[in-house]
Amino acid sequence: MPVISPGPFTKTLIIREEAKKEAYKYFSEEFSSKKGLVVCDENTEHIARRDFPGLPQMTFEAGAVATDTNGDAAAQRLEDGGYGFAVACGSGSISDITRYAAAKAGIPFVSYPTAASVDGFVSSVAAMTIDGRKATLPSKAPVALFADPAVFSSAPLRLTLSGVGDILGKYISLLDWRAAQCLMDEVLDDKLTDLINRAIDKVLALDPDDPGFAEAVMEGLVMTGMTIQYHGSSRPASGAEHHLSHLWEMHCMSEPTDALHGEKVGVSTLIVLERYKSVPYEDLAAEYIKPKFTRENLSHIYGPLTDGIIGENTPDPLASLTRERIKSAQPEINRLVNELPDIGALRDYMKKIGALTALDEIGLPNTARFKNLSMKYAPYVRRRITLLKILNIKD
Ligand SMILES: [Zn+2]
Structure with missing residues (x-):
């Protein structure tokens, strides 16, 4: 190895x-x-x-x-x-x-x-x-x-496919890390992003029928897991896609489901990817609405967990972000988004290998409203800056 x-x-x-x-x-x-x-x-x-x-x-x-x-x-x-x-x-x-x-x-x-x-x-x-x-x-x-x-x-193959979902989520987590560099000067580590990209490629190279598929998935998982250890935080391996999964796991806007962690991450990756793909057609700076961490707008989603969420977002992690900065970062963000895989191709790949791709398959409401509420409120789960955190999500 x-x-x-x-x-x-x-x-x-x-x-x-x-x-x-x-x-x-x-x-x-x-x-x-x-x-x-x-x-x-x-x-x-x-x-x-x-x-x-x-x-x-x-x-x-x-x-x-x-x-x-x-x-x-x-x-x-x-x-x-x-x-x-x-x-x-x-x-x-x-x-x-x-x-x-x-x-x-x-x-x-x-x-x-x-x-x-x-x-x-x-x-x-x-x-x-x-x-x-x-x-x-x-x-x-x-x-x-x-x-x-x-x-x-x-x-069981289901467990290995869950591992694939956890790895495919890195498309989003890497984009979020790069976006945070453009927007907030967060330090990026190219060695770690390379390692994660290799982990993704390793998995995509094989099908579940191929000998060595589970081994490639295990290697990919250990490679991405090690980036967390090298970096000292989960930044390289966890972005907006994990925030959606964490929000669902808090059971404040949905009932508990039997879905595995990587199954949820696989589905949330497709949801966030679809949203990110529309970014090049938008004027992010003009549409940016500075988030307000008020009890009123968080409590109807987070309920008794609201205090913890407010604490997580205090002081406001986006306090220093200006519209000018978003405007100057957008060309690079557009370029990064264009490099993300095509949503149809990724969904087809996941279906082909037998991975889950839709909210109702992981026991959650498959509605536009649930999707939008998830994208709007999941960014508050962690302080971490993601592209999703600055997008204007309509509910
Ligand atoms: Zn994970």
Whole structure:
């Protein structure tokens, strides 16, 4: 895997057959006599037993969510058992539970992903649900990742396609990062944007029927995940498309759905892409309406979460943005938008591989109003500057 260099936290990255053997070698070299605990769920317990027969398991129920309650339970088990390291054997939620628990217990953990479903395996923050609210908690990245294609290629295709959705979202997150550079002088890192573009190309080069498809998706996910680690924030890998997904996950304007993270990101990518493609036909400076973070206009969407949203946007991240600046940035923004993939072509590709492309397929209302409200209010979910944040969205 020469394309992925070790990061500041995850210094060992192995994606190859029999990765478990490398993992065992790593345990004995790095952890010597320390005891390890494998964290898994009912879907991945058989993998934990088969690949790590010498280590005890902590098994969560199938589909366990990364809540603080589950994370605290795992931390307690790690502390009570005197464990010196943990192994996250599962997909996104098990990774988040383990990274939160290991951070709380003050011990390192190793990632052993069982599906190519999200880019968060090497992340240093845990996306946790606390009292029904989604929160990103400081946590720790794995000290090593061992991913065996024979293991994650056997995961249901739906999980791998969710990983594809998470990667396709990078079209938008990269554009937003570049737009923030044009509009607000945010510092861009070309090495990281190149790495993400290569991750996208790697995935697009193969179809689900091709041998090596899941491996390409896993490599793409780890590559984009590492950009977060190199950059120290999720800026390279998370823009307006993730903000829509986060808004839906807050369940303040829609009911909870069973859709996977990457499925939501895939659909939101198409929604935002369609909106961005109209930008070259608009006069952004003339149409720019300075957002007002008033309780009245946010509370009918965010309800009890409004205070948190106002706090996130205080002071106003767009305070220094002028119409003149937008006017001078628009030619470059138009150029970047024109380089984005054609919406029809991307939708066709996603349909061809079996990925979800419409709101009703992920359990959300497939209406123009829901789409527009999502685009209008999602930018407040995070302080981060995106192109969507300055567009005039009609509801
Ligand atoms: Zn994501």
